[in-house]
Amino acid sequence: MTEEMEQTYRITANDIKYNLVNLRKLVIEVTDSCNLMCTYCAHRDLYQDPELRNLGNMKFSQIKPLLDYLTSLWYDKDVDKMTDVGFYGGEPLLNIALIRQVIDYLENKNTRKSFSYTMTTNGLLLDKYMDFLVEKNFRLLISLDGDESGQCYRLKKNGDNSFKEVYSNILLLRQKYPDYFKDKVNFHTIIHNKNSVREVVDFMIKEFDKVPSLSEITPNGIRKDKKDIYQLMHQSIVESIQADTDPQDLRNALGYENPGKESLYQYLRAYSGNFYDTYNSLISGNVVNHTPTGTCHPFQIKLFVTVKGEILQCEQISRKWACGVVSNNHLSLDCEKIAEKYNSLLDVVQAQCGSCSIARSCPVCVFKMEDFPEKNKCEKYLSKLQFSQYQNSCLDTLLKSPELYNVLINEIHK
Numbered sequence: 001m002t003e004e005m006e007q008t009y010r011i012t013a014n015d016i017k018y019n020l021v022n023l024r025k026l027v028i029e030v031t032d033s034c035n036l037m038c039t040y041c042a043h044r045d046l047y048q049d050p051e052l053r054n055l056g057n058m059k060f061s062q063i064k065p066l067l068d069y070l071t072s073l074w075y076d077k078d079v080d081k082m083t084d085v086g087f088y089g090g091e092p093l094l095n096i097a098l099i100r101q102v103i104d105y106l107e108n109k110n111t112r113k114s115f116s117y118t119m120t121t122n123g124l125l126l127d128k129y130m131d132f133l134v135e136k137n138f139r140l141l142i143s144l145d146g147d148e149s150g151q152c153y154r155l156k157k158n159g160d161n162s163f164k165e166v167y168s169n170i171l172l173l174r175q176k177y178p179d180y181f182k183d184k185v186n187f188h189t190i191i192h193n194k195n196s197v198r199e200v201v202d203f204m205i206k207e208f209d210k211v212p213s214l215s216e217i218t219p220n221g222i223r224k225d226k227k228d229i230y231q232l233m234h235q236s237i238v239e240s241i242q243a244d245t246d247p248q249d250l251r252n253a254l255g256y257e258n259p260g261k262e263s264l265y266q267y268l269r270a271y272s273g274n275f276y277d278t279y280n281s282l283i284s285g286n287v288v289n290h291t292p293t294g295t296c297h298p299f300q301i302k303l304f305v306t307v308k309g310e311i312l313q314c315e316q317i318s319r320k321w322a323c324g325v326v327s328n329n330h331l332s333l334d335c336e337k338i339a340e341k342y343n344s345l346l347d348v349v350q351a352q353c354g355s356c357s358i359a360r361s362c363p364v365c366v367f368k369m370e371d372f373p374e375k376n377k378c379e380k381y382l383s384k385l386q387f388s389q390y391q392n393s394c395l396d397t398l399l400k401s402p403e404l405y406n407v408l409i410n411e412i413h414k
Contacts, residue, residue, distance in 0.1 A: 010343050013335035016298050020335075021073045022080040025302035027315055030098045031057045031090040032307045036122050036162055039153040040190060040217045040233060047221045057095040058307045060102070065331040066305060067105060074111035086118040088304075088315060093125040096132070103136060120188065122154070123166035126173055134177050140185045142170065144212070146203045150195030153233070170208070187212035192233050197240040201253050211254060265408050267361060267394040293349060293378075294362040298323060298338050317367040348373045357387030 032043075032055050040046060073079070085106065087099050106115055119133070120141040126133075133140060144166060145151045151163035174181040189200050189212040197214065204210050214237050222230045241247050241254075296313060304315045311324035311333060323341065324333035345366055353359045356378070364380045366372055382390060398405060 011297055011339045013339050016335040016338055017073075019297060019299040020070065020303070021076055023070065023083050023299060023303055024080070025084045025086060026070070027086040027088050027302055027304045028063060028102065029058065029088045029090070029305060029307045029315070030092050030095040030102075033057065033094050034090045034122075035094065035124050035157065036091070037155050037157060039155065040192065042218060042221070046223065046226050046230060048223050055307050058098055058309075059328075060098055060105075061328045062309055063098075063102065063305065063326060064105070065329060066311070066326040066333075067102070069331055069333065071106070071109045071111050071113075074109075074113045077112065079112050081112065082114050082116060084116045084118055086302075088120070090307075091122055091124070092119050093121055093129050096125075096129055100132070122162070123169050124156075124162060126166075126169035130169075130173050130176065134180045137180075138184065141213075142166075142185065142187050143189075144170070144187050144204075145189050145192070146195045146200040150189075150200060150203070152194050153190075153192060174208070182209075186210060189214050191216055191235050191237050191240055193235050196235070196244075197237060197254075198244045198250060201250060205253070214254070263390075264394050264397050264404060267391070268405075268408065293346065293353060293364050293366050295346070295365045295367065298342055314365075314367075317365070321367050345373060349378065352378055352381065356381050357384050358382040358390065 034041075037044065074083075085102070087102075089095075092099065103115075103117065106113075116139070117136050118139045118141070120143060123142045123144065126142075143154070145154060148161060148163040148167075151161055151166070154162050154166075156162050156165075173185065187204055187208070187210055189195070189204075191197060191200070191214055200214070201211060204212050216237055217230065217234050219230070219234070241250050241256075244250050298313050300313075302314060304312045305326060306312070306319060306322075308319075309326045310319055310322035311326060312319070312322050323338045324331070326332075349366060353362070356362070358380070362380065364378055369375075369378065
């Protein structure tokens with residue numbers, strides 16, 4: 001694909017409106033309260049300037065103006081038919097009243113939308129609310145760090161390990177609703193120094209016939225005087241797998257496929273000239289419109305609302321990047337201003353992106369760049385030599401595993 005066939009695209013208000021009309025996921029932080037005090041929580045004193053978490057529960061009157069606005073867009077005959085509504089915390093079940101209200105309100109609006117529901121929970125309140133969760137067919141992600149020793153950093157307010165209560169509630173859910181448990185319940189585990197990937201996987205398969213998703217204690221924002229504690233607690237998932245007596249068996253159990261698969265997918269998508277986001281781009285002559293960096297367009301993937309009513313395009317970015325606010329009887333969400341702000345931020349990195357050899361497959365979100373926009377040096381920047389090494393790595397993966405090409409094509413067309 002030639003450089004002349006590329007255009008740097010600027011986001012417009014219409015693009016943002018389109019994303020809202022066809023919103024894939026709405027995530028509502030229904031509370032910032034939690035009934036646990038996990039040692040590694042990003043809102044505790046392991047981290048610099050942890051966000052103040054004392055507002056408690058969101059009220060329905062606070063979220064209603066946003067729901068009214070969105071549902072007014074969802075009567076269009078061409079609207080995407082499904083939106084997932086996620087409930088976020090804190091511990092979301094501490095505000096079950098609002099969750100019920102939001103679901104009832106959406107389902108009685110008679111828009112062209114259908115809704116699915118998701119939640120991540122620590123499991124302490126499952127015994128009280130599992131009937132409702134099953135009734136509404138929630139996809140449930142339960143946070144559990146393995147057996148009792150692995151759960152040692154997930155503490156109740158009195159300092160006790162939360163394992164026994166959570167484990168008991170999970171068994172009750174499985175006993176009462178076995179089909180729901182099989183189809184809709186999954187687990188998420190933080191790997192640290194008191195568990196291991198092998199211990200967690202073996203425990204989850206033995207107890208629940210499930211394989212959990214895994215993550216590590218986040219390294220971003222650790223306080224300087226807490227780095228020793230972080231280093232003690234942190235364990236790399238990759239290193240934990242490699243240290244196992246049968247790492248390939250563990251990778252197979254986790255469904256970790258060829259490690260070059262994702263990189264190859266991104267390479268083919270960006271550089272083969274055979275991938276199109278829409279049929280229109282195919283018909284129009286192979287013109288690639290792209291914005292600098294890999295930053296999602298506003299609300300392209302989701303819309304996130306904090307318990308304060310701040311509106312962001314993702315729950316993983318700092319609240320300082322809020323692009324709107326909702327409060328009692330008021331909604332401020334100006335698509336023109338959002339587009340202008342978004343484009344101005346991308347302009348900051350445009351020069352750097354223009355000389356980066358991996359610009360078309362950039363994985364970087366500007367909102368996660370350290371000290372952006374005051375500092376805007378990108379850690380993922382690749383020179384021509386570095387890109388050549390990346391390209392050779394992708395092609396080597398394809399030569400060693402040619403079947404991956406068909407696998408990727410089939411997944412894309414699902």
